[in-house]
Amino acid sequence: MSPLPTNRYKNYRFPVEIISHGVWLYFRFCLSYRDVEELLFARGIIMSYEAICKWCVKFGQLYANQLRRRRPRPGDKWHLDEVFLTIHGERHYLWRAVDQDGTVLDISVQRHRHKAAAKRFFRKLLKGCQYVPRVIITDQFKSYGAAKREILAGVEHRQHRYLNNRAENSHQPTRQRERRMQGFKSPGQAQRFLAAYGLIAQHFRPRRHLLPAPVYRQEMRQLFHTWQELTSLPTAA
Numbered sequence: 001m002s003p004l005p006t007n008r009y010k011n012y013r014f015p016v017e018i019i020s021h022g023v024w025l026y027f028r029f030c031l032s033y034r035d036v037e038e039l040l041f042a043r044g045i046i047m048s049y050e051a052i053c054k055w056c057v058k059f060g061q062l063y064a065n066q067l068r069r070r071r072p073r074p075g076d077k078w079h080l081d082e083v084f085l086t087i088h089g090e091r092h093y094l095w096r097a098v099d100q101d102g103t104v105l106d107i108s109v110q111r112h113r114h115k116a117a118a119k120r121f122f123r124k125l126l127k128g129c130q131y132v133p134r135v136i137i138t139d140q141f142k143s144y145g146a147a148k149r150e151i152l153a154g155v156e157h158r159q160h161r162y163l164n165n166r167a168e169n170s171h172q173p174t175r176q177r178e179r180r181m182q183g184f185k186s187p188g189q190a191q192r193f194l195a196a197y198g199l200i201a202q203h204f205r206p207r208r209h210l211l212p213a214p215v216y217r218q219e220m221r222q223l224f225h226t227w228q229e230l231t232s233l234p235t236a237a
Helices: 016-028 033-042 049-070 115-129 142-151 165-169 172-180 187-203 213-230
Strands: 077-087 090-099 104-110 135-138 156-159
Touching: 016 033, 016 049, 016 187, 033 049, 049 187, 049 213, 077 165, 077 187, 090 115, 090 165, 090 187, 104 115, 104 187, 115 142, 135 142, 142 156, 172 187, 187 213
Parallel strands: 077 135, 135 156
Antiparallel strands: 077 090, 090 104
16 A cells, blocks of 8 residues: 555656656547657656557556555446457457446456457456455456356346446446557557556546535545555645
């Protein structure tokens, strides 16, 4: 739960405030590296977009891991879905799990969409969450049922066309970023980016439609305070 050690920023030209702000801009908003470079330039910070790319690769997953440790335990109702990704003309599949509140539990980019792939995703999901859900909800894809009978035999399984809209809607931000990046370069790059992007972007997206304006602003202050702590930023008085 401790913030990142300050020696992780050793030998960097820019201070931690600028590095963490650049990473936040890239993962929080639908921006390219050149867009972030321009936004920082407007504030008098001159750097190349290659430097921002290196910051996001090195620190993005570190920040995301800290956020994962600090967030409350997700819900016990899991929605699972998969969507295809075309990478260099080859079809891959992005497996995603969210809870009943829309919190992203885990993602996995795989080449196949069958029982063995579903089992790998279940194992990865259980290892990351470290608890068993009360119920899982999927579409009518039969591999989910086959994998669930071997790995989550005692868990209730609901399959219906419209019950899984929450998981299907959670793919929309990924599609937006995929278009902005003009496609993913490789399965590994997609896995690395989405693993960090899902946690960082969602951290700053409380369920605004359910919160009165004063409560929403207070919630956002707390979210930014948490971000400052985990990136080793000094907190404003």
